[in-house]
Amino acid sequence: MRVGIFDSGVGGLTVLGAIRKLFPQVDIVYLGDTARVPYGNRSPETVVRYSLECADFLLGRDIDVLVVACNTASSYSLDALSEFSDVPVVGVVEPGVKEALRHTEGRVGVIGTRATVKSGSYQRLLRSFGAQVFAKSCPLFVPLVEEGLLEGEITERVARMYLEELKGKIDTLILGCTHYPLLKPVIRKVLDGIHIVDSSEAVAKELLDIVEDEGSGATELFFTDNYQNLEEIIERILPYQKLSVNFNKALFP
C-alpha cells in the first residue's frame, strides 16, 4: 500500500515519522509545499486552493490513502479534499481530538497557528463532546523551530508568554501544529503535569484501521521549493530515517 502525505512544508515530517514507526513496510510519498509555506497565515480560500493542488499531485501517484499532515489544511480543507479524492482522506484534527478525549477530565487546551486556532476546528469538535476548550495561537513557535531554537531562554520566555494563561485551566494540551512536538520539553517546563497530545502520533494510530503494512518500505519526499536550510531541518525532524529525497521545484508553475 502507498500512503500519501502532504503538508505546507517540512513540519509534516513529524507525521511521516510517526506513520513509519507503526508501518515499516508501506510505501510513503510526502509532498511539502515549501514554495508557499506557511499556510498558517493565509485566508481559508487560499488554504483550500493550495490543499487541492497538493492532493492532486499525490493522487496522481497512485496512493491508497491521503493524509493531511498540516493542521491548517486539516482545519479548512477536509470537506473539499474528501469530495475531490477517490481514496480515504485523514486529517490531523479528529485523531488529535479523539486522543485528547481519552485522557482529559474535561478541560482541553489547543495551541496552533493563527489560522488553525481561528478556524475553530479543534474547539468545535472538542465542545461537541462536552469538553471545555482553551485555544491559543503561538505564531512564533514555528520560526523558533525552523531557527533551531528548540530550548533555551528565548524559547522558554516565548512559551511562557503564550502558555502561562492556560496554567491551572487545562489538564490536557493538544499540539495543533506539526512543528510543536519539537518544543515538547519547553512546553512541559511551562505547563508541568499536563498531558500532551501529539497529533502526529494520533494520526498514525488512526491509520491502523485503514492501512495494511505491506509494500517496499520506500519513502519518497517531494518539495515544491528548495527551502534554504531544508536538509538541516529534515535532519532535525527525522534524525534517524534514511530517506530518498526527491526535490521537485516546479510542481505548481
Place this chain on the structure above:
Amino acid sequence: MRVGIFDSGVGGLTVLGAIRKLFPQVDIVYLGDTARVPYGNRSPETVVRYSLECADFLLGRDIDVLVVACNTASSYSLDALSEFSDVPVVGVVEPGVKEALRHTEGRVGVIGTRATVKSGSYQRLLRSFGAQVFAKSCPLFVPLVEEGLLEGEITERVARMYLEELKGKIDTLILGCTHYPLLKPVIRKVLDGIHIVDSSEAVAKELLDIVEDEGSGATELFFTDNYQNLEEIIERILPYQKLSVNFNKALFP
C-alpha cells in the same frame, strides 16, 4: 506619475511610507504577495518567478517606475526584472549601499533574511567600493515584528543573539529587510553608536532623480491574499496614512 511598488508582503509598506513622504502628489500602487510571503526562505529561481509575476501585474497598471521593495527580490531578480520591464526598475540594495558608503569609515554590517544574506548582493556591491563587510541573517526578526513584539525582553535577547558578534566590528549597519526599521530602537540598544541605514528611506531618495511629484496623490494597495492580521500590521507600519485598501485575493490563480 504613477509609482509601482511590490513586496513579498506587508514589509514594503515602510518603503511606500518613505516614498509618500518625499512625493505627496504622485499616484502609488502597491502589491503585496501575501499569498506567498515570505520570499526570504525560497530558492533563487522561485523568487525570480514570483517577482516577475508581481511586476507583470503592476506594469499592467500603467506605472512609470517599478520599485522592488523586497530585499530578497531585489537581491535575486533585478536583472530579470530590468529585462522584463519597459519602465525603470529600482531595487533597495543599491540605494542602501550608496547611503551606507556616505556614512561609513569602511566597516559596514548588513542584516537581512537568510536568502538576502546568502545572495551576497549587498556584500558584493559594498566590497566593490572597498568596504569591509560583515553580514548576518536574522530570520526571527520578521516573525517578531509580525507578532507585534517590537520591544521587550524577548526581542532584545533575539537581537543580542544575532547582533552581538557585529559589535566593535562595524561603524554602519544596513537594515536589509523592510521589516527591520520597526526594530530600530532595539537594534540601537544592542549596537549603540552605530549609524543605521534604513533602505526604505534610501530608495525614496533614489527616486528624486526619476520621479516628478505630480499626480492625484492616490494610494492603492493590492494583496494576493487576505493575511490573517493584515489590517493590524498595516496600521503598525503606516500608522499615519489614510489609504484606500483594495484586496484582491486571486491575482495569481
